[in-house]
Amino acid sequence: MKESTEGRTFHPGYRIGLVCRMEEHISNESRTLPPNYQMVLIEDGNGMVEVGTQVYPLLSPAVYCYHPQERVRLIAGRPLQYQILCFSPGVLNERLGDLLNAQEEPGQGLTGTDxxxxxxxxxxxxxxxGYCGSIPLDPTSARHLAELLLEISKNLRDQPDYHWPCRSRSYLMELLFLVRRSYRRTGFTPAAVPYNVPDSVKPILEYLHTHYREKIKLEDLTSAFHLNKTTLGEQFKRSTGISLIAYVNKIRMTMADSMLRNTLLPTTEIMERIGIRDDAHFIRHFRKYSGYSPAEYRSKYCWMLNNNS
Incomplete structure (x- = not known):
């Protein structure tokens, strides 16, 4: 992916460190992202994200924020719809590159709006x-962020008039304010996937994190990974500390946790999105996970209901 956009009719030859694109990531594939300051808006789908040596479950909707020193790889389950914005800090402030690369403590030598x-x-x-760059979004913020990304993309692509660089920069600033605001109030960070496991268990973990919305049967797993039930269960529990079924429930409750904290989606829709169809089953397992019923948990932790968040 290129790192800048070059002017054509207006400001020919001028380069601005902004690139935006929408992706449709096909199931069961992975993609390594370019080393850059980048924002990844996950609009729909599920999977995992590998950051350096750590692997985390993907949330949606959510925005992921990375810097150039991080090696990032997206691992898709069902088709993953996302947008990527790559930018240079110099687009905001030409001094930022030097400040971010400096050895001084943060805050040293700052002037003006630095x-x-x-x-x-x-x-x-x-x-x-525990923050790994992942910021869950409520649906309204996700739509607003997607609209800003669309405006940036249109300006960079069409360059409709003399002001396209300034207009693109203004949308970037608005976008960063929105992300920073969401970062400040988020109280949820997904735990890393236990990836320091035998090679025989890694594909099973990937399968569970990318197919948890579906009905998972042990028979299907034994067939897919060519293991009998006993061997599969023993290897998995020895590697993760819990049974395979308990691990699937943990994934589902973690995703429900994020949606209850950051959205007002009906519980029925949350259940559908995590692959649970029975109310009593969901309430029982969520209470075991959090100590609260889903309704109690939302009332206590959802920032959209809590004016003090």
């Missing part, structure tokens, strides 16, 4: 308290 511009990039640079 501090505010660096503040906008915190979702891309901060990595602490």
């Amino acid at each position: 501090a505010q511009d660096l503040w906008l990039l915190e979702p891309f640079t901060e990595r602490q308290d």
